[in-house]
Amino acid sequence: HETGPRHTPTSTLANGPVISPPHTVDAFVKAFLHELNFGQGVPLSRSSVNDQYLALARTVRSYLMARWLETARRRRTDKPAKMVGYLSAEYLLGRQLDNALLATELTDIATEAMVACGIEIDDLRQQEVEPGLGNGGLGRLAACFIDSMATLGASSIAYGIRYEYGIFQQTFVDNRQVEKPDAWLSMGGPWGVVHPEMEVPVNFGGHVETYVGEDGRERRRWTPAWGVMALRYNYMVPGYQNGVVNTLRLWRARATESFDLHIFNAGDYAEAVRAQTFAENISKVLYPEDSTPQGKELRLQQQYFFVAASIKDFIQHTMPKDFDVRDLPERIIFQLNDTHPVIGIPELMRILLDEHDLEWEEAWAITKQCFAYTCHTLLPEALEVWPVSLMERLLPRHMEIIYRINEDFVAELRETYPGDELRVRRMSIIADHPERSVRMAHLATVASVKVNGVAALHSELLKEKVLNDFSELWPERFTNVTNGVTPRRFIKLSNPEQSKLISDTIGKGWVANLDRLEELVGYADDADFREKFRAVKAHNKTRIRNVLVSRDGIALPEGHLLDVMVKRLHEYKRQSLKLLHIVTLYDRLISGEVEPSTVTPRTVVFGAKAAPGYAMAKETIFLINSVAQTVNNDPRVDGRLFVAFPPNYNVTLAEKLIPAADLSEQISLAGKEASGTGNMKFALNGALTIGTDDGANVEIRQLVGDENFFLFGMTEPEVAELQAKGYRPGEYYERDPQLRRAIDLIASGHFTKGSRDAVSSFVGDLLYNDRFLALADYAAYIEAQDKVEAAYGDQDNWSRMAILNVARTGFFSSDRSIRDYIDRIWHVKTGV
Numbered sequence: 001h002e003t004g005p006r007h008t009p010t011s012t013l014a015n016g017p018v019i020s021p022p023h024t025v026d027a028f029v030k031a032f033l034h035e036l037n038f039g040q041g042v043p044l045s046r047s048s049v050n051d052q053y054l055a056l057a058r059t060v061r062s063y064l065m066a067r068w069l070e071t072a073r074r075r076r077t078d079k080p081a082k083m084v085g086y087l088s089a090e091y092l093l094g095r096q097l098d099n100a101l102l103a104t105e106l107t108d109i110a111t112e113a114m115v116a117c118g119i120e121i122d123d124l125r126q127q128e129v130e131p132g133l134g135n136g137g138l139g140r141l142a143a144c145f146i147d148s149m150a151t152l153g154a155s156s157i158a159y160g161i162r163y164e165y166g167i168f169q170q171t172f173v174d175n176r177q178v179e180k181p182d183a184w185l186s187m188g189g190p191w192g193v194v195h196p197e198m199e200v201p202v203n204f205g206g207h208v209e210t211y212v213g214e215d216g217r218e219r220r221r222w223t224p225a226w227g228v229m230a231l232r233y234n235y236m237v238p239g240y241q242n243g244v245v246n247t248l249r250l251w252r253a254r255a256t257e258s259f260d261l262h263i264f265n266a267g268d269y270a271e272a273v274r275a276q277t278f279a280e281n282i283s284k285v286l287y288p289e290d291s292t293p294q295g296k297e298l299r300l301q302q303q304y305f306f307v308a309a310s311i312k313d314f315i316q317h318t319m320p321k322d323f324d325v326r327d328l329p330e331r332i333i334f335q336l337n338d339t340h341p342v343i344g345i346p347e348l349m350r351i352l353l354d355e356h357d358l359e360w361e362e363a364w365a366i367t368k369q370c371f372a373y374t375c376h377t378l379l380p381e382a383l384e385v386w387p388v389s390l391m392e393r394l395l396p397r398h399m400e401i402i403y404r405i406n407e408d409f410v411a412e413l414r415e416t417y418p419g420d421e422l423r424v425r426r427m428s429i430i431a432d433h434p435e436r437s438v439r440m441a442h443l444a445t446v447a448s449v450k451v452n453g454v455a456a457l458h459s460e461l462l463k464e465k466v467l468n469d470f471s472e473l474w475p476e477r478f479t480n481v482t483n484g485v486t487p488r489r490f491i492k493l494s495n496p497e498q499s500k501l502i503s504d505t506i507g508k509g510w511v512a513n514l515d516r517l518e519e520l521v522g523y524a525d526d527a528d529f530r531e532k533f534r535a536v537k538a539h540n541k542t543r544i545r546n547v548l549v550s551r552d553g554i555a556l557p558e559g560h561l562l563d564v565m566v567k568r569l570h571e572y573k574r575q576s577l578k579l580l581h582i583v584t585l586y587d588r589l590i591s592g593e594v595e596p597s598t599v600t601p602r603t604v605v606f607g608a609k610a611a612p613g614y615a616m617a618k619e620t621i622f623l624i625n626s627v628a629q630t631v632n633n634d635p636r637v638d639g640r641l642f643v644a645f646p647p648n649y650n651v652t653l654a655e656k657l658i659p660a661a662d663l664s665e666q667i668s669l670a671g672k673e674a675s676g677t678g679n680m681k682f683a684l685n686g687a688l689t690i691g692t693d694d695g696a697n698v699e700i701r702q703l704v705g706d707e708n709f710f711l712f713g714m715t716e717p718e719v720a721e722l723q724a725k726g727y728r729p730g731e732y733y734e735r736d737p738q739l740r741r742a743i744d745l746i747a748s749g750h751f752t753k754g755s756r757d758a759v760s761s762f763v764g765d766l767l768y769n770d771r772f773l774a775l776a777d778y779a780a781y782i783e784a785q786d787k788v789e790a791a792y793g794d795q796d797n798w799s800r801m802a803i804l805n806v807a808r809t810g811f812f813s814s815d816r817s818i819r820d821y822i823d824r825i826w827h828v829k830t831g832v
């Protein structure tokens, strides 16, 4: 759809097709050597591994290029079809190379080509630094969704920020988390294509004034105080073997010339450079907060920066030149990935009012049709609010527009609910307490065609709790789209052995049609298949053992049940409950309560980053590491229990770890985890889940069957009831001797070299606060874990259950999620 600045040479060559090199080993070798020699400027004999990786990446990229151009050409018609503009502040992409090879069916050819060059392709794979441009589930979901949009051939473009530093690198020093910057671009970023001439300006600050237009009407004019340029970086999003390559457009901030020119003129060179740094800070670093937004000015700058650039880019460059903004609702639906891009709503209003001279009513009617909002949380403290004072300073015209939207909305409310001022105050977009601020979720809900939650239970609770007043007013606006994960990255690439077994059994079609996994149901009763399935698991365990030895020097024991809890560290996810379980197992072993030889040997693997400012989360990390150190070195354990906490859990590690797991830990307090997506990846890779009735666990259990899922803990209504009557964690401690022993052992300093101080805040919080009711669910959790051990003893039946988990969870393909969005919200075309 690109209709921006173009210069078409008059040569006949100008209209010739772009042809990718042939799919042969010879051609691939040639293209690779060309990239190495003329791109990197080194001969093969003197090339570094990084040279080779960059050349390989660019070679694969060149194979994708023709498909990319062809996809764009097909969409560039006189009346382009409606598109999805996916707006997300995060994309947790993971490594690109293997996915690109899979999409283009070049894996074997590239491998052979590298052999021909005397290169081990695996070494090049290891060279790629994953783009960690996201925090956790929300960012990874966006990455799965763009993969599915491309695979379905959905007419779409995704927008975000090209952070120079992604999610921090986690290290442990004396068992505590220490963050290091993630300079993911420092070795060269071969996947992005920059178009410096297509940059767009984004403005901030200044003031708004009234003026009289040529038609005699009064209008408002925003005179910004400063601005930056948004530099466009395009990334390819290949569909799975379908010829489609979509675009992920990430923006980078660059200082404008005018920004510092007058300072230069004044002769203050240093000040000019400082000003430049200030502007470029906008895309410098991903905020590492998870679940609780920080409300920092720079973050609002980031949000407005990428959304303003994206909307302008869409209207000015993606739409045809003669495009009438009144047609926008037929051309675009912007999907808001949480509230981070919600500032796009007043921005579109501003464009329609101030730049296209539309009347308020008309502008509002258009805007209301152009957005849909996905909420990803149930925690009230996670709902973004921005102080009015900050908004007025940074985006004065937008604040004005928000006030006007709210004025109309509140008037409508007063008409619908006469006299119900309490309700009006609850629903208002502007909150008065504790500080005058803008509730971004309310703004999103008021201006969106649809509002969706991310799992069935979450969407219900959204309607009943978080946005209850809104769902009463507009019940038809609320819907559910259960999350999903891409089977390309999280089965086909991450679990080649299981993939081969499945393809050998039911054919290859499942990769793009995951419902076909159902055909495996019958094989759960086939002893030969079960045996093969176990061999896959054993293979994957060996693989993770090798990975952890070379990555972290961690030597996992063999022959253990592999119990995995990987997700961001947060109190509501209850890593502390898992820790209490480990301490209980340990206590049973060292107290002589059980004979070591009678217990199922178990290895627990954690992966979790804590937000750098989240003190309790960091205490939990310290304690997990401390417990691991003690348990792993205590001879009384007799090799029956092992705890591993490899640092810096990321997509690359997930791809190796999840396929090896026997048991998936999904133990959040019921009513707190919106969906979870790791839970889906584990089930699809043949792990059984121990979990609460929360998020998508509910749907997983319904699909796999109660008998193939270890359910425990309170339900959401039970949680609400307990909290209403007053929860006192100390009572559970007093009543349950097993729990008391575990907590006492921690409190005694047993795991912290005798230091009680080192654990006092953790223990104190559990006993006197325990906001997420870990102690209340402890007994049920231990009981369920004991059932897990017993079940694992019957390996044949365990395999049967695991196979049924794989066979019945095809529903959790992100292809299905995207089809749901298309059918119920976006109404865009698919098909290549």
Ligand code: F58
Pocket: 135, 136, 137, 138, 139, 141, 289, 290, 291, 292, 293, 376, 377, 382, 454, 483, 673, 674, 675, 676, 677, 695
């Ligand atoms: C996650 N949210 C949910 N937020 O917690 C999880 O249940 C769900 O499966 C997933 O979204 C996808 O829907 C999440 O990851 C963040 O990381 C935000 C980052 C920015 C600050 C606020 C939290």
